Amino acid sequence: MHNARILVVEDETIVAMDLAATLRRFGCAVVAVVDNGEEAIESAARHKPDLVLMDIRLKGPMDGIAAAKTIYEGEAVPIVFLTAHADVSTVDRSMGSSPYGYLVKPFDDGELQRAITLALARRKVELSEHARKDDALWEIEEKFRLLLDSVHDYAIILLDLEGQIATWNTGAEKMTGFPPEEMIGKSVLNLEPEEDRHGDRLRLHLEQVATNGRAELEGWRIRKDGTRYWAHVVKTPMLDRGGRIVGFVAVTHDETQRRALEAQLLQSQKLESLGKLAGGIAHDFNNMLMVIFSRADLLLRVNGTVEPQRRYISDIKSAATKSRDLTQQLLAAARRQVLQPQVVNLNEIVGSTMQLLTSSLGENISIRTHVDEKLWNVYADPGKLHQVLLNLAINAREAMPKGGALTVETRNVRVDEAYVRQRPHLREGDYVQLIVSDTGSGIAPEIRDKIYDPFFSTRGRGSGLGLAVVRGIIEQTGGQIWLYSEVGQGTTFKIFFPRVRESITAVEEVVDDSSALSTRGSESILVVEDEQLVRTILRETLEEQGYHVLEASREAEAVALAKSPDVKIDLLLTDVVLPDRNGRTLAETVHRLRPQLPVIYMSGYTDNAISDQGVLEPGMRFLEKPVSSAVLLRAIRSALDAPADDAV
Ligand SMILES: Nc1ncnc2c1ncn2[C@@H]1O[C@H](COP(=O)(O)OP(=O)(O)OP(=O)(O)O)[C@@H](O)[C@H]1O
Numbered sequence: 003m004h005n006a007r008i009l010v011v012e013d014e015t016i017v018a019m020d021l022a023a024t025l026r027r028f029g030c031a032v033v034a035v036v037d038n039g040e041e042a043i044e045s046a047a048r049h050k051p052d053l054v055l056m057d058i059r060l061k062g063p064m065d066g067i068a069a070a071k072t073i074y075e076g077e078a079v080p081i082v083f084l085t086a087h088a089d090v091s092t093v094d095r096s097m098g099s100s101p102y103g104y105l106v107k108p109f110d111d112g113e114l115q116r117a118i119t120l121a122l123a124r125r126k127v128e129l130s131e132h133a134r135k136d137d138a139l140w141e142i143e144e145k146f147r148l149l150l151d152s153v154h155d156y157a158i159i160l161l162d163l164e165g166q167i168a169t170w171n172t173g174a175e176k177m178t179g180f181p182p183e184e185m186i187g188k189s190v191l192n193l194e195p196e197e198d199r200h201g202d203r204l205r206l207h208l209e210q211v212a213t214n215g216r217a218e219l220e221g222w223r224i225r226k227d228g229t230r231y232w233a234h235v236v237k238t239p240m241l242d243r244g245g246r247i248v249g250f251v252a253v254t255h256d257e258t259q260r261r262a263l264e265a266q267l268l269q270s271q272k273l274e275s276l277g278k279l280a281g282g283i284a285h286d287f288n289n290m291l292m293v294i295f296s297r298a299d300l301l302l303r304v305n306g307t308v309e310p311q312r313r314y315i316s317d318i319k320s321a322a323t324k325s326r327d328l329t330q331q332l333l334a335a336a337r338r339q340v341l342q343p344q345v346v347n348l349n350e351i352v353g354s355t356m357q358l359l360t361s362s363l364g365e366n367i368s369i370r371t372h373v374d375e376k377l378w379n380v381y382a383d384p385g386k387l388h389q390v391l392l393n394l395a396i397n398a399r400e401a402m403p404k405g406g407a408l409t410v411e412t413r414n415v416r417v418d419e420a421y422v423r424q425r426p427h428l429r430e431g432d433y434v435q436l437i438v439s440d441t442g443s444g445i446a447p448e449i450r451d452k453i454y455d456p457f458f459s460t461r462g463r464g465s466g467l468g469l470a471v472v473r474g475i476i477e478q479t480g481g482q483i484w485l486y487s488e489v490g491q492g493t494t495f496k497i498f499f500p501r502v503r504e505s506i507t508a509v510e511e512v513v514d515d516s517s518a519l520s521t522r523g524s525e526s527i528l529v530v531e532d533e534q535l536v537r538t539i540l541r542e543t544l545e546e547q548g549y550h551v552l553e554a555s556r557e558a559e560a561v562a563l564a565k566s567p568d569v570k571i572d573l574l575l576t577d578v579v580l581p582d583r584n585g586r587t588l589a590e591t592v593h594r595l596r597p598q599l600p601v602i603y604m605s606g607y608t609d610n611a612i613s614d615q616g617v618l619e620p621g622m623r624f625l626e627k628p629v630s631s632a633v634l635l636r637a638i639r640s641a642l643d644a645p646a647d648d649a650v
Pocket residue numbers: 393397398400401440442443444445453454458459460461463464465466467468469470493
């Protein structure tokens with residue numbers, strides 16, 4: 003009570019003076035003494051007293067109860083009424099100003115002192131409760147803020163009823179790359195790709211969320227830097243205590259990586275089954291094709307000058323050739339073809355392929371090549387790289403029926419950590435990049451995922467194997483392919499091959515000269531082949547050239563022959579896929595018995611028996627079925643004539 007600042011409102015001057023004097027005696031400060039309601043209100047606002055002593059009857063139109071109500075509502079100053087009218091109705095009317103006490107006149111000093119002390123004490127308690135409540139509220143708010151901002155992996159976005167961003171957490175800032183001041187107050191559509199920004203759709207969507215109480219969806223979203231992320235979003239309505247919808251909460255998780263992994267898994271499952279299918283077909287099919295080719299060749303030799311037989315035979319051969327190519331393409335697409343890689347420089351491949359292409363692309367397509375003269379080497383099968391470039395160039399031509407430009411570039415690329423973030427499939431390291439661009443029709447976004455699928459084609463005449471083969475070869479070689487395309491503008495394929503540090507070794511000319519060599523011989527050749535028709539053809543072909551042929555249809559028979567010391571064997575020609583074992587284990591067994599024996603493997607499909615993921619060991623002699631007799635005889639002669647320790 004000491005030092006309490008008190009406003010006295012009393013219309014009778016003598017009473018007021020007396021009251022003020024008493025209060026001062028108590029140690030209080032009297033901030034003002036007024037006699038009417040208006041002045042009381044004004045004075046309370048100006049002095050902000052700790053307490054008002056308010057007479058009920060005042061001068062002027064306003065009585066003490068009305069004045070007290072205004073003061074209490076405005077300044078929340080506690081009021082003690084002084085009255086001679088402590089009747090029920092007056093007390094009732096005074097409730098609106100939450101009186102802190104009544105003093106009925108006449109009162110003595112003790113009563114006054116008690117009333118003031120009580121009112122001030124009550125006020126003190128109220129104030130500290132208030133402060134506590136404020137503190138508690140602040141604490142809850144702070145906890146909520148911390149809660150939201152500690153969530154880093156999820157974007158939590160509060161939307162108003164129209165879908166404008168009311169606020170968001172740091173997770174949202176991190177995910178979108180936008181600082182809050184750039185997005186708060188803006189429509190959530192700004193986070194979506196431009197093609198999806200329809201106001202009507204958003205409105206309908208929010209209505210649905212309101213009706214169903216929840217919505218879960220996935221879709222592309224855009225970061226500030228323009229890159230996209232695949233968002234999984236759960237939206238729920240925000241309700242106030244009365245159950246009215248006051249906005250929406252969107253909780254978003256970035257699922258880009260999961261989506262990529264899923265796609266990868268799906269892709270590898272597809273490849274696995276395609277591989278099984280292609281492998282199964284290729285093995286039997288190539289055996290049959292070998293019979294067809296070889297018999298057609300034989301017929302050609304006999305009837306080659308007689309028409310129309312010559313034409314019939316050549317039709318058979320070209321049909322067989324197409325079948326062989328198709329089988330080969332299927333294997334390539336399934337990454338199961340046999341690669342014979344060597345250290346090569348892509349510039350050479352580009353040079354030779356472009357030379358070949360110039361005439362076939364037509365006059366209205368201009369060709370530009372930009373090659374890096376200091377291009378690093380890669381380890382790849384040059385024939386297959388040639389095929390990659392050819393397929394891409396043909397696609398480019400097809401995409402530019404009215405003409406345009408085809409650009410082929412090579413360059414060295416150093417892939418660092420930042421680069422890997424953009425292309426998660428790549429590993430850090432050095433790569434050689436091949437870029438093939440056209441100014442053609444472009445590829446619509448909705449088919450970009452499909453173009454590498456075998457048999458996917460938008461062209462009537464296309465088989466849809468071109469890009470499947472391209473990707474198969476690239477990935478079997480350890481590379482990666484990417485696509486950029488703009489409808490109506492053109493398409494760019496970017497291919498990465500891992501760099502190798504070895505330098506190119508000169509190709510042995512011996513192989514090329516072998517066409518001039520004799521194909522005849524008198525040596526003994528052990529032919530291991532389970533398909534009887536093929537075995538017969540091999541035997542006939544070899545015997546015709548003077549060789550002595552031993553036949554076996556399975557490993558056990560071959561080993562038995564190799565074991566018997568009286569049997570002379572100069573070369574082993576074996577199929578890779580055998581009913582009991584495979585050609586590789588057979589060759590190993592035979593080598594234990596006859597260490598220097600040269601071996602030639604033959605297969606339509608190897609199933610990793612002699613190769614690691616289709617990559618042959620250097621120096622291994624391998625013939626891909628269907629093998630023509632010319633190729634077979636040349637290979638046999640060169641194996642027999644090679645120095646003994648050359649055999650694998
Ligand atoms: N450079 C390109 N420009 C536009 N579209 C392309 C381009 N390259 C490929 N495509 C699209 O991808 C599809 C698949 O290509 P792919 O090479 O696998 O098959 P294709 O060319 O249709 O047939 P094939 O190559 O077997 O004759 C094409 O049909 C075409 O729609």
